[in-house]
Amino acid sequence: MHPIRRQRLQWVALIVVAASIAAALMAYMLGQNASYFYAPSQIVAGEAPIGVNIRAGGMVVEGSVDRSMDSLEVSFIVTDGLENLQVTYSGILPDLFAEGEAAIAAGKLDSKQILQATQVLAKHDENYMPPEVADTISEAYQRKQQHQPEPQEALQ
Amino acid sequence: MIAEFGHAALIIALCLALVQAVVPMLGSFVGQRSWMRLGYSLAVGQFLFVAVSFACLAAAFLADDFTLKYVAQNSNTELPSYYKISAVWGAHEGSLLLWALILAGWSAAVALFSRALPLPMGGRVLSVLGAISVGFGLFLLFTSNPFARLLPVALLQGADLNPLLQDFGLIVHPPILYMGYVGFAVPFAFAIAALIGGQFDAAWARWSRPWINLAWMFLTLGITLGSWWAYYELGWGGWWFWDPVENASLMPWLVGTALMHSIAATEKRGVFRSWTLLLAIFAFSLSLLGTFLVRSGVLTSVHAFAADPQRGVFILIFLAIVIGGSLMLFALRGPAMQKVLAYSGWSRELMLLTNNVLLVSAMTMILVGTLYPLIADVLELGKISVGPPYFNFFFVPLVIGLLVAVGIAVTTRWRKTEGRLLLQKGALPLVISLLCALVAPLFLGADRSFSSYSAGAALSVFLALWVLATITSDLKDKIGTDLTRVAKFSRSYLGMQLAHTGLAVCVLGVGLSVAYDESRELRMQPGDSAQIASYQFQFVGIDRIPGPNFIAHRAEVRVLQQDRLVTSLFPEKRNYNAGGQVMTEAAIDPSLARDLYVSLGEPLGGNTWAISLQVKPFVRCIWLGGLMIALGGLLAAMDRRYRRQTRVVSAAKGTAL
Structure with a gap:
């Protein structure tokens, strides 16, 4: 083989190997650090893994926010309209967190199906709802519709 | 009335842009010099009309013209007038108008200051810029018209600007960031013009370099300001979140940085030619991608203010045309530009190549991490978010490699450097930085003992000192015993050293603030106090205080160090009248060595409140470093070389005429 061509081939081989290693590493790290979003009804149905970083969210149920009297422990319930999920968190809640509003919590699910949140995110302004929560609620609504007779049909 | 005027001006600007896109390009092929020259006046004209349009929108904001939907949604009669002006670019439509204005501004600047370019080249550059303007003009007028009316008038007061954005940071951050984003349109246009014309030599590189430096300078400044704004305004005390929108600005910056280094080799040695072209294409493509990510509402991100799929589809098509078209052109023409030149061993070329490989790798992994959730969502693999550990895992080692390379590169020569010389020059800085790095954490730690020894701090001190020491040693060699030589240093050399110094300062800030950050979230009532690091925070009390368009709860927190009062801080919780929004206003006592942060x-x-208390050592070095990097870019862009060449060429043209 021509020496220049061999040198080029070596370079190409090196680049291919390096790129493959980098790609494999990226895929692995993405797998390790990607957290999936689950709706409360998915969690209640047992679809979410326990002890793994996940995110969950929905509307914060009115009257469910319970602050501890002597620490920053707080617990609240989020719902997608079908099922409820209990969330516990320690720390300051975001400014836009409120009962009856959308929120997303990130953390690990414990064996009692309580989400031990390490981070709570609330929607960003008064008009905006996180797409996950919006989708979750509309999906839950559709499922509810499928299980119940259509109200319009019932009326007719 | 004034809105119609602005609308009309925008339409006229679009028509001018259309002519600017078509006529000079055609002229360059058929050899009509007057057609090519038309691009210059059209670019200036287009800028004037977009500026008029922008001024009209600003006037509508100042006059509280709530018949305009955009004004009604983003302003309020109570808003102070400087925020009314900044509210012009506070949301989607106005920020795109700002985009268009800045693009027209860059085009006009090229038209005015690049008269020395050969006519076909200049005409084509302006034509490409015109084509981009057309794309954005159409986007504005058809999907995001800021002059759309809202009739009948529903809001007498206006909905108000998002309180997060009622801040000095918002007045300056978006325009500067956009100057950077859009600025990469200029090297992109130069690259496309070079590919079309087949002219790609050292002269081309010299024409493009100051524009690249300027755009990059603005982008650096914009990112720095954005990080600073997030730090004091969001109330969490974080300065980088690996948020998709931050990533969207970091990606073009990384590629832009690679481009600056690659084009240096192209100009000086004629190497990496097609690679430089490719980087110029990618830098602008990533800027467009950033606009798409931020402005289409595809992201689940703290920045996603707007959500409208129609706009997303438009930008996606625009993106496909720009990236697809330019890559196609590159595939056809690019390889022919390559010129094989010899360089070997520890040459400066090799170090610049290392720089490029590391920067482009960093960009790639950020791109993958940012787009993966979107792709997974489209493929219905679930709703995913990628956390900071992914980004840190790759970014930190790449940056370490980069900093090591910066120190070596300063010493290398073009073509070939003797290994012996490298050892000779590098040994002392290496020893000094290693020793200091090992010892420094003993003095920086909280209790000055081995138990608080931080390896991360040692590593960042080492990297920063390694860069600083090699720079110092290089300066010492160049100055020798004759101090007057400093005056003879070129601005691009000084700019490079300043930017690299800034990088070291920034790394020091990042490393030390991460290593020694101390924060606690507490439940406090007046009279309570808490100890964070060596500071004692006393919660004195809380008051209700009215602001111009909000009512605030304002706390007083006294900070003491060894029973001596350091400062009193007044963090606020604001309730905005118009939208009923609540905002945290952190109180910060800044200094170079540490920030005290209370929110x-x-x-x-x-009277009990949840309070966040933080001590952040050296956090300010992050933004100080960012500023130095940006200044370095500015200094390099002002190098006399670029202007001298302009003068020589125009003189030559003068004699020819």
């Missing part, structure tokens, strides 16, 4: 959480009944 109010939520009221917990009575």
